[in-house]
Amino acid sequence: MKLRVSVIGTGYLGATHAACMSAMGFDVIGVDIDATKIELLSRGKVPFYEPGLEELLQQEIASGRLTFSTDFQAIKEADVHFICVGTPQSENSLAADMKYVDAALDAIAPICKPGSLVVGKSTVPVGTAARLRSKLLTINPKVDLAWNPEFLREGFAVEDTLHPNRLVVGVTTDEAENKLKAIYAKNLSENTPWVRADLPTSELVKVAANSFLATKISFINAMAEVCEAAGGDVTVLAKAIGYDPRIGSRFLQAGIGFGGGCLPKDIRAFMARAGELGADQALEFLREIDSINLRARQRVIELVRKDLSDNLTGKKITVLGAAFKPDSDDVRDSPALDIAVQIAAAGAQVTIHDPKAIAPAKKRFPALGFAEDVEVALKGADLVLHLTEWKQYRELDPVKVKALVASPIIIDGRNALDREAWIAAGWKFRALGRS
Numbered sequence: 001m002k003l004r005v006s007v008i009g010t011g012y013l014g015a016t017h018a019a020c021m022s023a024m025g026f027d028v029i030g031v032d033i034d035a036t037k038i039e040l041l042s043r044g045k046v047p048f049y050e051p052g053l054e055e056l057l058q059q060e061i062a063s064g065r066l067t068f069s070t071d072f073q074a075i076k077e078a079d080v081h082f083i084c085v086g087t088p089q090s091e092n093s094l095a096a097d098m099k100y101v102d103a104a105l106d107a108i109a110p111i112c113k114p115g116s117l118v119v120g121k122s123t124v125p126v127g128t129a130a131r132l133r134s135k136l137l138t139i140n141p142k143v144d145l146a147w148n149p150e151f152l153r154e155g156f157a158v159e160d161t162l163h164p165n166r167l168v169v170g171v172t173t174d175e176a177e178n179k180l181k182a183i184y185a186k187n188l189s190e191n192t193p194w195v196r197a198d199l200p201t202s203e204l205v206k207v208a209a210n211s212f213l214a215t216k217i218s219f220i221n222a223m224a225e226v227c228e229a230a231g232g233d234v235t236v237l238a239k240a241i242g243y244d245p246r247i248g249s250r251f252l253q254a255g256i257g258f259g260g261g262c263l264p265k266d267i268r269a270f271m272a273r274a275g276e277l278g279a280d281q282a283l284e285f286l287r288e289i290d291s292i293n294l295r296a297r298q299r300v301i302e303l304v305r306k307d308l309s310d311n312l313t314g315k316k317i318t319v320l321g322a323a324f325k326p327d328s329d330d331v332r333d334s335p336a337l338d339i340a341v342q343i344a345a346a347g348a349q350v351t352i353h354d355p356k357a358i359a360p361a362k363k364r365f366p367a368l369g370f371a372e373d374v375e376v377a378l379k380g381a382d383l384v385l386h387l388t389e390w391k392q393y394r395e396l397d398p399v400k401v402k403a404l405v406a407s408p409i410i411i412d413g414r415n416a417l418d419r420e421a422w423i424a425a426g427w428k429f430r431a432l433g434r435s
């Protein structure tokens with residue numbers, strides 16, 4: 001029997017998951033309370049930038065397998081319901097705000113058909129799945145709940161969903177595991193590693209993975225601070241330690257650190273949850289990971305002051321990049337945008353360029369200066385800050401850019417530019433962790 005799938009929450013994770021489930025051959029209904037989002041998705045438009053997703057969405061809508069609705073009753077016929085709603089940081093604490101997850105479960109619990117399986121994909125504090133499962137069983141005893149964390153990266157969301165590097169399922173029964181095996185049959189046939197876990201472990205896998213990645217980034221940024229103090233070069237250091245396969249070279253790019261809608265809030269929510277469980281000491285180090293990360297932003301601002309003046313009033317600064325990372329228009333907790341906001345607050349005249357994220361950045365900070373054209377952004381700059389490593393910026397010709405600016409000073413906040421080429425073109429080149 002062909003399984004029918006519902007996806008509750010059609011944001012970043014949900015929209016991608018729905019399109020990919022459809023591409024795997026399932027009939028999929030995506031539901032969301034946001035009528036604008038549903039209207040756009042129904043027309044084959046993705047409300048954010050994600051390479052390849054819009055093409056896939058249009059292809060799957062045309063296939064007739066993928067539909068969207070604001071009416072939750074539409075999930076009634078589905079055999080598997082994926083909860084993909086957001087869990088942002090709470091307004092008044094480090095903990096995750098669970099209101100969307102709870103609302104999603106409350107909406108579907110009474111109408112799930114008997115024998116169907118609810119599968120949580122959202123990143124949640126450990127203990128949530130068990131709590132939701134008992135709530136669900138009280139309302140609707142003929143359904144079950146499993147957890148199946150998501151590891152997709154923005155910018156690679158389609159590829160990561162269609163070909164994940166592992167599948168982790170938190171289940172309490174063999175039936176639930178078998179149903180998930182049927183859902184992921186294609187991945188299993190490609191030998192994707194399959195990890196069966198209990199509910200709490202499956203929830204922990206996700207936050208542990210993100211905490212490890214955050215730790216790796218802050219580790220190399222801590223080394224960058226030491227390199228600066230000792231006259232070393234963190235890019236060479238990273239390359240050298242990365243050759244050790246036990247360490248690995250990925251996520252050792254020193255710079256202004258991690259941002260986005262996941263790593264920062266996940267490590268904070270993890271600390272908050274560990275505190276509730278009486279295990280706060282175990283995650284005390286994550287506080288330091290967070291501080292190192294935020295300190296990198298301040299170090300760039302210190303470099304700006306060193307190169308220009310303590311008083312930034314009226315200084316023209318061009319910021320290259322607003323997104324939290326390249327190939328994304330996501331500006332949530334973006335280190336680039338945070339730095340731009342802080343130097344603008346210090347009096348500088350900031351012009352921000354980004355290939356994709358100007359609209360969302362402008363929406364958040366309408367008072368900042370933006371330019372759609374990179375050359376316009378660079379014109380007359382007293383200093384250039386390279387803060388999101390888009391390919392377009394790596395391809396800039398330092399000789400041509402020098403002719404546009406008022407003063408050839410550049411700070412590479414991502415250690416991604418060709419330093420020698422910029423210096424050869426007559427630039428004063430600064431970077432974090434390189435003397």
Ligand code: UGA
Pocket residue numbers: 123150151152153154155210213217250251252253254255256257258259260261262263324325326
């Ligand atoms: C992250 C994880 O990588 C995914 O596995 C996870 O599924 C996702 O969060 C999530 O929880 O949903 P993402 O937020 O898309 O994915 O971004 P990353 O690629 O992890 O990058 C995070 C930040 O770290 C970016 O700001 C990036 O610029 C920064 N970074 C990354 C560095 O500063 N240095 C590096 O070496 C690597």
